[in-house]
Amino acid sequence: MFKLGALDFSCGRSLFRDTLKEAPESTAKVFVKIQLEGRSESNIYAQIDTGAAWSVLDPLVAKSLGLLDLDGQRTTLHTRFGRIEGILAKLLVTFLADDGIALEKHGTFFISPDWPSGRTFLGYSGLLASMRFALDPRTNHFYFGP
Amino acid sequence: MGQPLRKAEPETRSYRERIRELVEADRVEGARRLLAEALERGDHGEDLSRWERVLAKTKGRRNPEVALDFDRTPEITWIREKSDPYKGQWVALLGDQLLAHSASLDEVMAVLEANKPPRRPMVHYID
Structure with a gap:
């Protein structure tokens, strides 16, 4: 694993993707493997977005997991698609490991049926700000730890 | 002669409203501070439990029971x-x-x- 001096920096690592066929982009992004709410049928690639406060869940994934009607905190977010109403809710995210040990964290997700489907984002304030992570772009390894 | 200093207006909006406004403006740390202030005061008569939940920072937990994913x-x-x-x-x-x-x-x-x-x-x- 990735070490910080003598200490473990990470507990696991996985391969990340630069692109997703279902979400074409003009430049490379970082898509990492996660599982939601401890349900293996929910394994998806989610885009790391350190510029966003909140994580956003693809409404199709939310619907398939029965999370569209969660009793969360209603709010409106200003997004690149305009003002969108939805809820903020805490979900269990598991960062899946190819090597080492998976990491579970609760993260705050914005869920709205009005969000364009096809992509899930992992935002900074509600999730990534309280965990360790690092990227090795030469090998496409995503390192993560508590 | 200088302008007389304006007296600060007393805050009339609820904590819920102000927290929501900060969240909607992506000012998450500000929302957390305001929530902490509200919880410390404790006499505002508002249910802030949902905001407490979504604004809370949580620790991660290693879970060795989750099967390793594998390369496709x-x-x-x-x-x-x-x-x-x-x-x-x-x-x-x-x-x-x-x-x-x-x-x-x-x-x-x-x-x-x-x-x-x-x-x-x-x-x-x-x-």
Whole structure:
């Protein structure tokens, strides 16, 4: 694993993707493997977005997991698609490991049926700000730890 | 002569409203501070439990019981190199092994149900 001096920096690592066929982009992004709410049928690639406060869940994934009607905190977010109403809710995210040990964290997700489907984002304030992570772009390894 | 200093207006909006405004402006740390102030005061008569939940920072936990994920490169390679004869069909792959194929997804799933593979196979439609 990735070490910080003598200490473990990470507990696991996985391969990340630069692109997703279902979400074409003009430049490379970082898509990492996660599982939601401890349900293996929910394994998806989610885009790391350190510029966003909140994580956003693809409404199709939310619907398939029965999370569209969660009793969360209603709010409106200003997004690149305009003002969108939805809820903020805490979900269990598991960062899946190819090597080492998976990491579970609760993260705050914005869920709205009005969000364009096809992509899930992992935002900074509600999730990534309280965990360790690092990227090795030469090998496409995503390192993560508590 | 200088302008007289304006007296600060007393805050009349609820904590809920102010927290929501900060959240909607992506000022998450400000929202957390205001929530902490509200919880410390404790005499505002508002239910802030939902905001407490969504604004809370949580610690991560290692979970060695979650199975390791695995590289799907062999499945992708199989699809790229060997899928032509299966056009218009669903295929179930584990590594470079073809576990089942059919035009009917239900039939493929039935084969997988009857012969459970050791790991989650990739199920893919060849178009």
